[in-house]
Amino acid sequence: MDLEFNPEELQFQQEVRQFLAEKLPPHIVEATARNASVFVEKDLALEWQAILVEQGWAVPQWPVEHGGTDWTPTQKYIFSRECYLAGAPMLIPLGLLMLAPVIMAFGSEEQKREYLPKILSGEHYWCQGYSEPGAGSDLASLKLKAEPDGDDYIVNGSKLWTTHAHLSDHIFCLVRTDSSGRPQQGISFLLIDMDSAGVSVEPIITMAGDHEVNQVFFDNVRVPKVNRIGEENEGWRYAKYLLEFERGGGFSAPRIQHELLRLKQLITDAGEQDPGFDQHGDIQRRLARIEIDLKALEITELRILSAVSGGGNPGPESSILKLNTTRLEQDINELSVDVIGYQGLTMESVPGGSPYRPDFVSSVVPRYLNNRAASIFGGSQEVQRNIIAKLVLGL
Numbered sequence: 001m002d003l004e005f006n007p008e009e010l011q012f013q014q015e016v017r018q019f020l021a022e023k024l025p026p027h028i029v030e031a032t033a034r035n036a037s038v039f040v041e042k043d044l045a046l047e048w049q050a051i052l053v054e055q056g057w058a059v060p061q062w063p064v065e066h067g068g069t070d071w072t073p074t075q076k077y078i079f080s081r082e083c084y085l086a087g088a089p090m091l092i093p094l095g096l097l098m099l100a101p102v103i104m105a106f107g108s109e110e111q112k113r114e115y116l117p118k119i120l121s122g123e124h125y126w127c128q129g130y131s132e133p134g135a136g137s138d139l140a141s142l143k144l145k146a147e148p149d150g151d152d153y154i155v156n157g158s159k160l161w162t163t164h165a166h167l168s169d170h171i172f173c174l175v176r177t178d179s180s181g182r183p184q185q186g187i188s189f190l191l192i193d194m195d196s197a198g199v200s201v202e203p204i205i206t207m208a209g210d211h212e213v214n215q216v217f218f219d220n221v222r223v224p225k226v227n228r229i230g231e232e233n234e235g236w237r238y239a240k241y242l243l244e245f246e247r248g249g250g251f252s253a254p255r256i257q258h259e260l261l262r263l264k265q266l267i268t269d270a271g272e273q274d275p276g277f278d279q280h281g282d283i284q285r286r287l288a289r290i291e292i293d294l295k296a297l298e299i300t301e302l303r304i305l306s307a308v309s310g311g312g313n314p315g316p317e318s319s320i321l322k323l324n325t326t327r328l329e330q331d332i333n334e335l336s337v338d339v340i341g342y343q344g345l346t347m348e349s350v351p352g353g354s355p356y357r358p359d360f361v362s363s364v365v366p367r368y369l370n371n372r373a374a375s376i377f378g379g380s381q382e383v384q385r386n387i388i389a390k391l392v393l394g395l
């Protein structure tokens with residue numbers, strides 16, 4: 001979709017472009033182009049976050065009183081698009097876009113004062129403790145136990161697949177505080193300092209060779225009750241609210257548009273190197289399909305996020321965004337691998353870039369492998385379809 005921007009919006013677009021030209025460091029752009037993981041390296045993400053914080057543009061989605069902007073949905077879309085087109089990385093959303101909305105909606109005034117500024121500044125780096133061995137799609141069957149002991153809980157059990165737990169200083173956790181009722185009852189939402197005695201982290205290496213996910217163990221970990229968000233045993237409600245932001249709380253279409261541009265560059269290069277490339281037009285057909293689906297995603301995203309701009313939450317429609325964003329990115333990954341052909345045999349990203357081909361060619365296969373997980377994390381594609389069927393279509 002090419003939005004018809006009005007003169008004020010075009011002026012805003014120029015202002016964003018000028019800011020990016022002046023303030024986005026080239027080494028961050030280079031590292032982002034080479035990156036094959038969902039998130040760029042923590043240090044780079046935090047460096048870019050600090051630059052945006054100084055400008056007041058780190059979290060356009062947040063309310064102004066907490067450090068957000070009063071931009072219209074179109075301005076937020078323009079900002080996001082210009083950032084990706086300039087090669088900026090996505091800020092790591094775990095604290096900024098997942099936990100923060102929950103604290104704003106359900107946290108006490110003290111929790112807002114304590115946590116929101118530290119999330120914004122990057123002083124706190126959070127990971128998400130939802131999944132467990134035996135509790136993934138069926139999240140409500142989680143067992144990490146929190147037993148009351150005076151003003152504290154004593155926490156025992158483990159969390160699985162915890163992204164960036166090895167880099168985080170804090171974890172937001174769903175814990176079991178009551179087992180007597182339905183599984184969805186008796187869950188509480190706890191904020192835990194990773195430095196607490198009894199917390200340990202074991203790495204899990206993925207098939208792409210990355211260390212991003214972990215298992216986190218809790219052995220008699222003492223957590224103050226004041227670290228609980230909202231009411232005891234009401235955590236399921238807060239957990240679902242957070243998942244809506246995880247699945248559809250930001251603009252993905254501009255990021256995918258940037259990936260599409262890189263795919264088109266690969267196709268152009270391949271055509272120049274081999275005149276017989278795509279002689280049956282199969283690549284062009286798949287490319288056209290991706291472009292059409294991307295336009296549909298852009299419109300859906302703008303429609304849903306316009307509603308959120310009024311201070312609401314994305315709702316179960318966020319599952320539509322998660323489903324389609326994942327499918328489109330994986331389609332781009334697959335087509336990219338097919339286009340580069342034998343060049344993909346060099347799987348490793350080349351540190352500092354390759355002397356004979358653009359950096360992003362080196363990252364095509366690692367990116368493809370890494371992004372297979374997107375149809376599982378944040379809730380699998382099948383689970384998103386179930387949510388859409390039940391809560392959006394009312395089937």
Ligand SMILES: Cc1cc2nc3c(=O)[nH]c(=O)nc-3n(C[C@H](O)[C@H](O)[C@H](O)COP(=O)(O)OP(=O)(O)OC[C@H]3O[C@@H](n4cnc5c(N)ncnc54)[C@H](O)[C@@H]3O)c2cc1C
Pocket residue numbers: 127128129130131132134135136137138160161162163164213373376377378379380381382383386
């Ligand atoms: C790379 C990566 C990063 C992750 N990061 C985090 C993190 O930071 N924090 C966190 O808490 N979790 C994280 N997860 C965990 C993720 O949320 C779970 O893996 C996911 O919810 C699926 O759970 P499971 O792995 O137990 O699979 P299962 O729930 O066992 O599912 C196995 C298969 O069965 C299908 N299935 C299950 N139930 C149904 C159903 N009712 N209808 C149809 N099909 C069904 C699923 O779609 C899937 O294909 C991450 C996972 C990955 C792979």
